[in-house]
Amino acid sequence: MFALLPASVAASGSPSSTAAFIALGAPSLAHLSPLDLAVIAIYFVMVIWIGFYLKSKANTSEEFFMAGREMTAWIAGLSFVSANLGSLELMGWAGSAYQYGILAAHWYWVGAIPAMLFLGMVMMPFYYVCKTHSVPGYLKLRYGQGSSTVAAVSFAFMTVLMSGVNMFAMAEVMKIVLGWDLNFSIIVSSLAVAAYVALGGLRSAIFNEVLQFVLIWGGALLVPILGLIETGGWSGFKARLAHNIATGATASGDYTHMWRSMGHFADNPMGIHWTGIVFGLGFAISFGYWTTDFLVVQRVLAANSLRSARLAPVIGSFFKMAVPFIVILPGLLGLVVLTNSDGSLMHLVGENVVAAHPGAGLHSYNEVLPLMMVRYLGPGLLGLGITALIAGFMSGMAGNVSAFTAIFTYDLYQPHIVKHASDKHYVLVGRIVTIVGVVISIGAAYMVMNAAGIMDYVQALFSFFISPLLGVVLLGMFWKRATKAGGFWGLLIGTLTSIVLFLWVHFYPSALKYVALSPDAKDMAENMYRALWSVSTSVGVNVIVSLFTKPRPIAELAGVVYGATPLPTEEPVPFYKNEWFWTAIAIVIFLALNIYFW
Amino acid sequence: MHSSGISIWFFIGVLLTIYGAMILGYGLYELTLPQMAVANYHASVWWGALLLAVGLFYGLRFRPGRNA
Numbered sequence: 001m002f003a004l005l006p007a008s009v010a011a012s013g014s015p016s017s018t019a020a021f022i023a024l025g026a027p028s029l030a031h032l033s034p035l036d037l038a039v040i041a042i043y044f045v046m047v048i049w050i051g052f053y054l055k056s057k058a059n060t061s062e063e064f065f066m067a068g069r070e071m072t073a074w075i076a077g078l079s080f081v082s083a084n085l086g087s088l089e090l091m092g093w094a095g096s097a098y099q100y101g102i103l104a105a106h107w108y109w110v111g112a113i114p115a116m117l118f119l120g121m122v123m124m125p126f127y128y129v130c131k132t133h134s135v136p137g138y139l140k141l142r143y144g145q146g147s148s149t150v151a152a153v154s155f156a157f158m159t160v161l162m163s164g165v166n167m168f169a170m171a172e173v174m175k176i177v178l179g180w181d182l183n184f185s186i187i188v189s190s191l192a193v194a195a196y197v198a199l200g201g202l203r204s205a206i207f208n209e210v211l212q213f214v215l216i217w218g219g220a221l222l223v224p225i226l227g228l229i230e231t232g233g234w235s236g237f238k239a240r241l242a243h244n245i246a247t248g249a250t251a252s253g254d255y256t257h258m259w260r261s262m263g264h265f266a267d268n269p270m271g272i273h274w275t276g277i278v279f280g281l282g283f284a285i286s287f288g289y290w291t292t293d294f295l296v297v298q299r300v301l302a303a304n305s306l307r308s309a310r311l312a313p314v315i316g317s318f319f320k321m322a323v324p325f326i327v328i329l330p331g332l333l334g335l336v337v338l339t340n341s342d343g344s345l346m347h348l349v350g351e352n353v354v355a356a357h358p359g360a361g362l363h364s365y366n367e368v369l370p371l372m373m374v375r376y377l378g379p380g381l382l383g384l385g386i387t388a389l390i391a392g393f394m395s396g397m398a399g400n401v402s403a404f405t406a407i408f409t410y411d412l413y414q415p416h417i418v419k420h421a422s423d424k425h426y427v428l429v430g431r432i433v434t435i436v437g438v439v440i441s442i443g444a445a446y447m448v449m450n451a452a453g454i455m456d457y458v459q460a461l462f463s464f465f466i467s468p469l470l471g472v473v474l475l476g477m478f479w480k481r482a483t484k485a486g487g488f489w490g491l492l493i494g495t496l497t498s499i500v501l502f503l504w505v506h507f508y509p510s511a512l513k514y515v516a517l518s519p520d521a522k523d524m525a526e527n528m529y530r531a532l533w534s535v536s537t538s539v540g541v542n543v544i545v546s547l548f549t550k551p552r553p554i555a556e557l558a559g560v561v562y563g564a565t566p567l568p569t570e571e572p573v574p575f576y577k578n579e580w581f582w583t584a585i586a587i588v589i590f591l592a593l594n595i596y597f598w
Numbered sequence: 599m600h601s602s603g604i605s606i607w608f609f610i611g612v613l614l615t616i617y618g619a620m621i622l623g624y625g626l627y628e629l630t631l632p633q634m635a636v637a638n639y640h641a642s643v644w645w646g647a648l649l650l651a652v653g654l655f656y657g658l659r660f661r662p663g664r665n666a
Contacts, residue, residue: 226641
């Protein structure tokens, strides 16, 4: 499929020589054949079919917002991972792998696995036993309405922005790869998502997430397989990369080890220290996201039993550990296999360089995955790869919209606007809010077009809202002394801390050395340390305020706090069905991967 | 998932069966064409066949009316 590559980048030299990349441009990377278009069209027909089919299964609020709590561990687990496998995963991290090397895999391993296992084994019993419908719902049970409302408002704000990010990212991909108009992509995807979520509710979103998960593997797995065949396996890839670095064709750096360069901020291209990775990413960001972000927790709450709810994140962790194979590896392989039409090595550049040279035919880091697809996938397979991208983006949107709908209806509309209405009324509100959420997301998508970088933008959002929420939820779940006032002020001041730190560095970049504790720190490190400060502040304020205010009686904390909650006894099962057994296996694989790529 | 009627695995089976048939069909047709560098891997043939096999398995295994 080399013929599909544009004669666009006639550059050579190092990534730093910007002018060297200016070359003839091409409107898009590929043109789809009728077979590819048929593959894409069939996907859209399928998702709408699922939406209409499930409409009759979403009549009550429990069915519409919680999928009837009927999901098996496998469905909930795949949906749990898939809801996170949106635009950023596929495009952004492949680009980051091309730019930073295998360091990007930290976001899949230490930045996800411990938190997922902690959610399943430690936190899920409390979420599940109290039968909450959302994370703000848990806060209401534990801390009262104030904390719940703060969390609900911030989460609703974040989800529609995230949905907009997904929408914009998809439209960008379609524009770059296929030359499709941005507006066309946004409208078509929005209508499809609005249709199947408004019709089938969370069950429809979960079904489509599982479908998307299969499509992503079916469509994207071929790229690293063919890439490894071409380079002669992992050893062959490393040999070619070493040769390119030795000859100056590729910027020098350690692209294939994860921890060796983490001793000092200046030793790695991300400008991160291992403390930032372990405590900032591995705890503040990761635990915040995987254990308190309702977008993912909602999928597990829909499980059909406590054992399924605990197993779901464990099942998800295995697939999460495997995702770098279809995301990180293609980015790495792109370093040695992507070539220009004249046979010279292609050099991808930052978005700002591409934007500074319109029409020059430059490609950004984020385009590495589509470029790899175009390189390896023929008619039909390319359509499947593009469908996988579309499905990933739409799934991300649907996940955010369905979570937004549940939060708005349960945690804002019901307690503050119409307190006592029929179940049917809230389902109708849910369907309307789904449409409204999509419309707001469209507005957010157009707003994101003016944002500097998608990744930094999302990272900032995480630390604004998610990390302080983690502090409040953890203390609430494991410390009986935490009070209503402590939770409220911890959440509020933790969030404000994050926003203030972000603005401080944004307007005074030199402040980064104070936030990240090093003059050599870079943007990624800033996000991690900001999250760490935020969760620390949240916990600190919560503890101090709680110690000066009156705690709730222990009897009122039953079902929501460790030590005050009798956990249900689970039926004995064979070891291969036991969640602890699979957790142990996941831990072993997680450690092995980190040691192998140390 | 059976309490909700058609299983999600059935939908997945149907989709993979259709995709597998289409891609395998094109791959077989492609064998008759002059070969390009990467096309030498014949990915459309073996990947299409794999999708078709997986799709048929799930489509039949989880077809409506059959108890899993």
